[in-house]
Amino acid sequence: MEPSPATTAPVSTVTATSAIPAPVQDTRPAFDAQNVSIFYTQKPAVDGVTLQVPSRSVTAIIGPSGCGKSTFLRCLNRMHELVPGARMTGTIRLYGDDLYAPEIDPTVVRRRVGMVFQKSNPFPTMSIAENVTVGLRLNGVRDRAFLRERMEQALRMSALWDEVKNDLNRPGISLSGGQQQRLCIARAVAVQPEVLLMDEPASALDPIATSKVEELINDLKKNYTIVIVTHNMQQATRVADQTAFFYLGKLIEFAPTRELFNNPRQPQTEAYITGRFG
Amino acid sequence: MSDPKQMRPASRARDAVFQWFCFLMACGVLVLIVLVGYVLWGGSADVFRKFGWKFLTGSDWDPNTGSFGALPFIFGTLVSSLLALAIAAPLAISTAIYLTELAPHRLRQPLVFMIEMLSAIPSVIYGLWAIFIMLPWLSQSVFPLLRHSLGALPKSIPLFHHEIPTPALLFSGPTGAGYSMLSGAIIIAVMILPIITSVSREILRSVPDLQREAAYGLGATRWEVTRIAVLSYAKKGLFGAMILGLGRALGETMAVTMVIGNTPRISPSLFSPGYTLASVIANEFAEATSDDYLHALVAIGLVLMAVTVVVNLCAQLILKLSGTEVGAVR
Ligand SMILES: Nc1ncnc2c1ncn2[C@@H]1O[C@H](COP(=O)(O)OP(=O)(O)OP(=O)(O)O)[C@@H](O)[C@H]1O
Numbered sequence: 110m111e112p113s114p115a116t117t118a119p120v121s122t123v124t125a126t127s128a129i130p131a132p133v134q135d136t137r138p139a140f141d142a143q144n145v146s147i148f149y150t151q152k153p154a155v156d157g158v159t160l161q162v163p164s165r166s167v168t169a170i171i172g173p174s175g176c177g178k179s180t181f182l183r184c185l186n187r188m189h190e191l192v193p194g195a196r197m198t199g200t201i202r203l204y205g206d207d208l209y210a211p212e213i214d215p216t217v218v219r220r221r222v223g224m225v226f227q228k229s230n231p232f233p234t235m236s237i238a239e240n241v242t243v244g245l246r247l248n249g250v251r252d253r254a255f256l257r258e259r260m261e262q263a264l265r266m267s268a269l270w271d272e273v274k275n276d277l278n279r280p281g282i283s284l285s286g287g288q289q290q291r292l293c294i295a296r297a298v299a300v301q302p303e304v305l306l307m308d309e310p311a312s313a314l315d316p317i318a319t320s321k322v323e324e325l326i327n328d329l330k331k332n333y334t335i336v337i338v339t340h341n342m343q344q345a346t347r348v349a350d351q352t353a354f355f356y357l358g359k360l361i362e363f364a365p366t367r368e369l370f371n372n373p374r375q376p377q378t379e380a381y382i383t384g385r386f387g
Numbered sequence: 388m389s390d391p392k393q394m395r396p397a398s399r400a401r402d403a404v405f406q407w408f409c410f411l412m413a414c415g416v417l418v419l420i421v422l423v424g425y426v427l428w429g430g431s432a433d434v435f436r437k438f439g440w441k442f443l444t445g446s447d448w449d450p451n452t453g454s455f456g457a458l459p460f461i462f463g464t465l466v467s468s469l470l471a472l473a474i475a476a477p478l479a480i481s482t483a484i485y486l487t488e489l490a491p492h493r494l495r496q497p498l499v500f501m502i503e504m505l506s507a508i509p510s511v512i513y514g515l516w517a518i519f520i521m522l523p524w525l526s527q528s529v530f531p532l533l534r535h536s537l538g539a540l541p542k543s544i545p546l547f548h549h550e551i552p553t554p555a556l557l558f559s560g561p562t563g564a565g566y567s568m569l570s571g572a573i574i575i576a577v578m579i580l581p582i583i584t585s586v587s588r589e590i591l592r593s594v595p596d597l598q599r600e601a602a603y604g605l606g607a608t609r610w611e612v613t614r615i616a617v618l619s620y621a622k623k624g625l626f627g628a629m630i631l632g633l634g635r636a637l638g639e640t641m642a643v644t645m646v647i648g649n650t651p652r653i654s655p656s657l658f659s660p661g662y663t664l665a666s667v668i669a670n671e672f673a674e675a676t677s678d679d680y681l682h683a684l685v686a687i688g689l690v691l692m693a694v695t696v697v698v699n700l701c702a703q704l705i706l707k708l709s710g711t712e713v714g715a716v717r
């Protein structure tokens with residue numbers, strides 16, 4: 110299947126009645142970032158990063174605090190533009206489409222590239238069900254049967270269905286922290302994005318909830334491309350196929366996860382993973 | 388450094404003093420309200436004894452003949468304030484949304500400053516402005532336009548053998564020089580605009596950015612983000628901001644007195660003059676010669692306080708009732 114042009118992608122995925130994971134058959138890299146730099150001030154927060162994120166796999170970004178992981182992640186769906194004064198140079202392509210081409214609307218980018226945040230953020234005035242379907246409703250889907258079906262699929266995918274199927278009308282914020290985070294994952298996958306970005310999705314969760322989210326990531330990668338920022342190196346080894354190590358805004362090393370941890374090529378990587386700094 | 392001897396002994400005494408101080412201050416507010424109510428009641432008890440409920444339900448106010456009916460003032464206060472709120476709230480909340488969500492960052496602070504300046508203008512200046520600028524404009528352009536458009540619609544429609552009055556009644560009748568209920572409401576609206584805007588802005592600013600990001604992350608446009616993440620999160624606070632504005636409106640005196648026409652009459656037409664509780668006190672207190680007259684005016688004060696309290700209680704009730712609502716599966 111040819112990747113649909115950016116401008117039509119969200120609409121076509123939404124009206125299709127296919128089962129949830131929108132299969133991206135493309136074998137090209139999901140993201141192709143060339144020489145990306147991002148500035149909040151004069152000093153770059155991300156400095157000349159070139160990186161190709163393979164399709165349908167999990168890519169982890171690790172590095173010490175403040176090294177630009179979140180910043181880089183957020184420029185993959187143009188979220189960094191919400192910060193006044195933030196600038197970006199370089200190019201990022203999503204399956205060949207330049208995300209920063211002048212005619213591209215950032216809202217379209219964000220429909221193709223979903224995001225899960227560090228802190229769970231369900232909409233407090235919406236029920237569990239509404240939280241999951243809100244993205245579809247934003248896209249103009251009104252068909253109730255379809256919404257219900259998508260909601261159930263998304264909740265099953267995020268391993269939450271069995272826990273909430275009897276109280277879908279309860280407020281989303283009445284769930285536990287771990288459940289709320291999975292609800293946010295369900296909300297993100299319900300619109301069938303092509304890629305899912307996760308910024309430390311488990312950092313506020315207890316070990317059991319964390320392992321649920323990790324299992325979920327392992328399930329999702331069959332159909333999705335996932336980019337996850339994590340502070341937890343064990344987590345990176347558990348979920349990621351390849352890992353990128355950032356340091357002071359620069360990409361130091363990008364390799365298959367096992368290789369990066371067992372056999373780092375760069376001295377900084379080795380210093381970081383052996384715990385000598387960060 | 389963390390040698391316990393170096394550290395101050397846990398000061399329970401200070402804590403207790405602090406607690407009692409705050410408690411007493413809070414009590415002070417309560418005592419003040421009770422005292423005001425007591426004084427008003429003391430000054431007006433005679434009126435209620437003499438006229439009973441008639442004081443509240445009577446619509447004839449003629450101090451010369453000793454008839455005191457406060458209904459036209461209650462009507463005037465409620466109608467002008469609610470109308471003012473209906474005019475001001477959409478404007479104020481849209482302004483607040485613009486200031487927190489949409490305006491370029493460079494523009495925000497100057498705009499906020501200008502809006503806050505508005506609330507620093509004395510009431511009487513608003514009144515003068517209203518008389519010299521607003522009234523001529525309203526009476527020459529706006530009122531005739533309303534009268535010939537909305538006011539020209541059928542004044543009543545037959546329904547089940549009854550004649551049901553329509554809103555066209557509000558815009559019928561002579562428009563005169565502009566001294567009217569509608570002018571009063573408009574000037575109150577102008578005056579409560581800054582407070583509703585500032586409070587709404589604070590409320591909107593308190594919406595966590597994480598909520599906005601959640602919506603942006605789903606590909607929402609700015610308007611959609613405002614709707615699903617900001618407004619629904621903030622709606623109770625915004626309602627509170629409106630009630631605060633309504634409270635101001637109910638007590639607003641000087642500027643309204645200057646434009647509302649000061650005629651104790653109950654008329655469906657917004658073009659006809661009215662009178663408010665606050666205005667009648669301000670206008671007539673100096674010339675209240677008889678005891679009855681004076682007591683009646685104090686009683687008006689008590690009624691104004693009661694109206695304010697009742698309106699606020701209603702608002703609390705509305706908030707309570709809407710408290711647990713979460714939409715059904717859609
Ligand atoms: N909104 C912002 N405005 C200005 N500077 C920012 C902003 N966000 C981040 N920065 C700066 O950009 C740099 C990278 O920040 P970023 O949040 O990407 O780090 P991070 O790797 O995600 O750190 P952490 O692991 O602590 O989340 C930091 O030096 C930070 O000070």
Ligand SMILES: [Mg+2]
Nearest residue numbers: 178179180308
């Ligand atoms: Mg971060």
